[in-house]
Amino acid sequence: MKLFGYAPERGAAAGDTMPFYYNGAWHLFFSQPPVGAWEYVERARVSTAHLKSDDLVTWDVMPDAFGPGAHGDCDGDGIWTGSVIEHEGKFHFFYTGYNRQSASPQTICKATSTDLATWEKSGANPMISPDSRWYETVDWRDPFVYRDDEAGCFKMLISARLKDGPQFRRGCIAVATSDDLEAWEVGPPLASSMLTHCPECPELFKLGDWWYLVESRYSERMQTVYRVAKSPEGPWESRKLDSLDGRRFYAAKSASDGERRMSFAWIPFRKHHGPKRSWVWGGELGSPRELMSLPDGTLISRLPQEVDASYAEEAPHTLRPMLGDWTRGEGVHCDATGFYGYAFLDGPDRDDVHLDVIIEPAPHTEAVGILIEPRGGDHLDSGYSLSIEPMKGRVLFDRWPAAMDPLWDSLVLKERHGIEVSQEIDSPLVERPLAFTPDDGRYRVQILRNGSAIECFVAGQVVASFRVYDISNTDAWGLFVQEGAATFHDLKFRK
Incomplete structure (x- = not known):
């Protein structure tokens, strides 16, 4: 089983990931809501599922780790996000216990195991409750535990909110310390950017010469963002490319095998899978992403070579020029200087397919890229596209026709032409700046598509993920060049 596009049969969706590497194997624990639970209260009663892989390609479904306690317990309404750490031959799984009836509904709990399969909850749960000296008592979740060798103790990062400050900017990361993973002392926050309501799923690690503080922000474009520093204590700086993906790849967490660091997250569903319904928490898992540190501290994401190579069967396609x-x-060259040129690619269907191409735009080309699910026949009336805009230094995954202000949508399109353009919160759907321009001016594009889920990897640095429901099983690919020229090298589909 591949990871991309996976959702558990025993759960309604795959949610927040808690990756852990040990003894040659990747373990991916993740939150799963109950089957059929779409509304908040029922959907929040998540349990913890478990996948395992030796190669990042083939994943085995393991027995669930553990689920909520009895009604009234500190974790009776859900087992929320946490992290795993090994110490002296025992595995410690710190997680968020949720009890919505409590004055402090979120607390930090623990379960232990000797084999990563059978877990026993601690009799001391809840182990850590919100400390009212610094923090509010409602948000207190997503513990991330690590060993601080320099300080000689264990540290825990906790998603929290300050007692005081602007209402929507009190989000902070609390810190607790321990000598034995049993007794914990809560201290002041590690970081409080005064930028978010509450940071989620924090983690801290060193990669290359830089320390990285990663968190997810639901109140600002629902993205997983990172900050860099030369010290684990900060101060924390931003970079031009400051997120791991767009707003539809959420709550990314990572683990390292000692040489490489892999990040995992989920691509959300729409409610009841309705094409125009609201987005919900949880969906299907995305592909593993290999994190790389650039000399200036920029953090980039790549498709692991093992995953890329696993798409080994080349599928035939034909090029059908249109304009x-x-x-x-x-390669295939297109000159569309001063206008928009496009061609269709008649190739494989949407089920677990990989498009791989190297795009070389000519100087001063406005945009170039891939058409995904163009609809409306040869007239290209609507669809989706992955667009590289070299002069603007960015990548877009977007749809056309684009969302408009209600004035133009209602007066011009709907009234005069009978066309209604969907007004989405995602507009553009995904917009990512390029961390750097490739030295040879060539951009390798890898697009994975499985059902309604799409992942776009560009130039080994930027990823754009999204879910598209209004698609078909028919051949639906293309190439385009906007106001310029480009050559498409080594174009192939693989399954």
Whole structure:
């Protein structure tokens, strides 16, 4: 089983990930809401599922780790996000216990195991409750535990909110310390950027020469963002490319095998899978992402080589030029200077397919990229696209026609032409800045598509993930060049 597009049969969806690497194997624990639970209260009563892999490609479904306690227990309404750490031959799983009837509904709890399969909850639960000296008592979750060798103790990062400050900017990361993983002392926050309501799923690690503080922010574009520092104590700085993906790849957490660091997260569903319904918490898992540190501290994401190579069966395709001067030579070349050129690719369907191409835009080309699910026949009336905009230094995953202000939507399109453009909170759907321009001016694009889930990897640095429900099983790919020229090298589909 591949990870991309996976949701558990025993749960309604895959939620927050808690990866852990041990003894040659990747363990991916993740939150799963009950089957059929779409509304908040029922959906929040999550349990913890477990996947295992030796190679990042083939994943085995393991027995669930553990679930909520009895009604009234500190974790009776849900087992929320946490982290795993090994110490002296025992595995300690710190997690968030949720009891919605309590004055402090979120507390930090623990379960232990000797084999990562059978877990026993601690009799001391809840182990850590909100400390009212610094923090509010409602938000207190997502513990991340690590060993601080320099300080000679264990530290825990906790998603929290300050007691005082602007209402929507009190989000902070609390810190607790322990010598034995049993007794914990809560202290003042590690970081409080005064930028978010409450940071979720924090983690701290060193990669290359830099320390990284990663957190997810639901109140600001629902993204997983990071900050960099030369010390684990900060001060924390931002970078041009400051997030791991767009707003539809959420709550990313990572683990390291000692050489490489892999990040995991989920691509959300829409409610009841309705194309125009609201987004919900939880969905399907995305592919593993290999995190890389650039010299200036920028954190980039790549598709692991093992996952890329697992798409080994090449699928045939044909090019069908529609508009523009399309020629074949060393690759497929299109000259569309001053206008929009496009061609369709008649190829495989949407089920677990990988498109791989190297795009070389000519100087001063406005945009170039891939059409995904163009609809409306040869007229290209609507669809989706992955667009590289070299002069703007960015990547877009978007749809057309684009969302408009209600004035133009209602007066011009709907009234005069009978066309209604959906007004989405995602507009553009995904927008990512490029961390750098490739030295050779060539951008390798890898697009994975499985059902309604799409992942776009660009130039080994930027990822754009999204879920598209209004698609079909028919061949639906294409190439485009906007106001310029480009060559598409080594284009292939693999399954």
